Amino acid sequence: MTQRFEGATCLVTGGGGGIGAGTAKLLAAEGAHVIVADLSLERAREVAAEIKAMGHAASAHSVDVTSEASVAQLVDESWRENGPVTMVVTCAGIIKIQPFLDLPEADWDRTLDVNLKGTFLVLQGVARRLVREGLQGRMVAVSSVAGRGPRADVADYAASKAGVISVVRSAAMALAKYGMRVNAVCPGVVATEMTYAIQRMRAEDSGGDPDEMLAGAVAGxxxxxxETPEDVARAIAFLLSEEAGYVTGQALNVCGGLEFD
Amino acid sequence: MKGRFDGATALITGGAGGIGTGVALRLGREGAHVAVADLTVSQAEVVAARVRQEGGRASAHALDVTQAEDVQRVLGEVECLAGTVTLAVTCAGIDSQFAFLDLPPEEWQRTLAVNLQGTFLVMQGVARRLKAKGAPGHIVAVASAAAKRPNPTQAHYGASKAGVVNLVRSAGVALARDGIVVNAVCPGxxxxxxxxxxxxxxxxxxxxxxxxxxxxxxxxxxxxxxETVDDVAHVVAFLLSEEANYMVGQAVNVCGGLAFD
Structure with missing residues (x-):
């Protein structure tokens, strides 16, 4: 299974985060040059350095996915430094636990900006360049099981991830004629900093113990x-590979059986 | 990719049909012993011979998936010959076209018996043997994009495949903690x-x-x-591999964008 992505350049946004870093490492181990892009250049650099230390190829960039100009700059720099970006994985995302009745407008806007608009801008930015150059590409967006069902204390997050599933379908339909495939994955409870932070926030609200709450969630x-970041990364790698050549517009639940439709 | 299924024993029902043949050849190339089961054993033997011609290992078995004893007999035969079935792909299926108002109840019953009950009997038979041995395994059912769309001229077929999608969810969750991974593909x-x-x-x-x-x-x-049979076989092989171990009860649309949920 090694070297499936030899010679390809893959952009991973949110590459400094848990799923992003796991995906970047797996793709690099399979031969891709990975552009690790993150709002925090420092985190992107750490992940890129880890990949290089393993003997693989990576570079680090900072990007604000909510800004079209920032995304355009990232695309330009990536192309200039490493040639065409034919694979993209959008992992940049944020979450904050808040009761529905207290969810402030500004937080709603911020979550939708990063998770949904950010995904759109990156998919569109790379696709524009690929179409212009007559190249084909494969893209995977990280959605969530939260995009499939109700979430009382993260209504903004759930809406943004449901939106990601929708934008992936639309992009897949729009880009099929250019030979591009666009899919999503919907992870469940992944062992990342984000998940631990969620448990801490929920514990704070309810007065419970974060470790116990996480154990309860896992028991369900x-x-x-x-779930490990590698569980997610393996499904992402499959969707990026030739093996998934007839799969487009889909959102794969990679969640240990938490969600179905 | 060679050798992903080295030493494994795979049962393919409907193995003489289009998708079944594609899956049989694919698994044979990747190292599995392929037990090709079909209603007509002479046709199963043709496919088994093709697998052997390519240097793989294969056997042919007569199987009526609607008969529980027949399923037990074949599972016993295969186990004696090549060891416990750890990979199963249920491709046996029939279809016919009838205007809704003219669909005869016998046709409804026959289609549900082969496509849905047949899938259940094979899945349960394989899982029972795995569980008795404490062995992990992978099962993939071939459903259809028809499961997720209206089918005015094949309501019986659509209902049977929708049943398969739901059966896979139930079996997937029921068997997840035994390390038996159950998923489906929905070809177009x-x-x-x-x-x-x-x-x-x-x-x-x-x-x-x-x-x-x-x-x-x-x-x-x-x-x-x-869609080619290889388009389907690639995804089936992924779902049979360790790469898909965190996917439980999912029905992956492999249909070029015809269906989504």
Whole structure:
């Protein structure tokens, strides 16, 4: 299974985060040059350095996915330094626990900006350049099981991730004629800093113990163990590979049986 | 990719059909012993011979998936010959075209018996043997994009495949903690004899020529080409591999963008 992506350049946004870093490492190990892009250049650099230390190829960039200009600059720099970006994985995302009745407008806007508009801008930015150059590409957006069901204390996050599924379908339909495939993954409870932060926030609100709350959440997963970033990364790599050549516009639930439709 | 299934024993029901043949050849190339099971053993033997011709290992078995004893007999035969079945792909399926108002109850019953009950019996039989041995395994059911769309001229087929999607969810969750991974694929318009036959029958209902009927269908596929059995086999192989171990009870649309949820 090694070297499936030899010679390809892959952009990973949110590459400094848990799923992003896991994906960047897996794709690099399979031969891709990975552009690790993150709002925090420092985190992007750390991940790129880890990849290079393993003997693989990576570079670090900062990007604000909510800004079209910032995304355009990232696309330009990536092309200039590493040639055409034919694979994209959008992992940049934020979450904040808040009761529905207290959710402030500004937080709603911020979450939708980063998670949904940010995904759109990156997909569109790379696709524009690929179409202009007559090249084909494969893209995977990280949605969430929260995009499939109700979430009382993260209504903004759930809406943004449902939106990601929709934008992926639309992009897939729009770009099919250019030979581009666009898909999503919907992870469940992944062992990342974001998940631990969620448990801490929920524990604070309810006065519970964060570790106990996480254990409770994991007990509710049919497969009976927490998801690892590698579980997600493997499904992403599959969707980026030739093996998924007839799969487009789909959102794959990679969640140990938490969600279906 | 060679050797992903080295030493494994795979059972493929409907193994002489279009998708079944593609899956059998694929798994044979990747190292599995392939037990090709079909209603007509002579046709199963043709596929088994092709697997052996390519240097793989294969056996042919007569199997009526609607008969529980028959399923048990074949599972016993295969186990004696090549060890416990750890990979199962249920491809056995039938289809016919009827205007809704003319659909005979016998046709409904026969289709549900083969497509849905047959899938259940094989899945349960394979899982029981795995569980008794404490062995992990992977099962993939071939459902259809028809499971997720209205089917005015094949309501029985659509219902049977929708049943398969739900069965896979139940089995997936029931077996997740035993390390038995159960998922489905939902192919679209696949280049097989069954698809030709569908359009032959449909042309009688719609008064279009067979070619016109099929061409119209293909033009509606966003990805712009008919699906090959290899398109399906690639995704089946992924779901049978360790790479998909965190996917539980999912039905992956492999249909070039015809269906989504």
């Amino acid at each position: 997963i049919p497969i009976g163990r927490i | 318009v696949v280049d097989t004899a069954m698809t030709q036959a569908i359009h032959m029958e449909r042309s009688l209902l719609t008064h279009l020529s067979v070619e016109e009927s099929l061409d119209r269908m293909i033009q509606a596929i966003p990805i712009g080409r008919i």
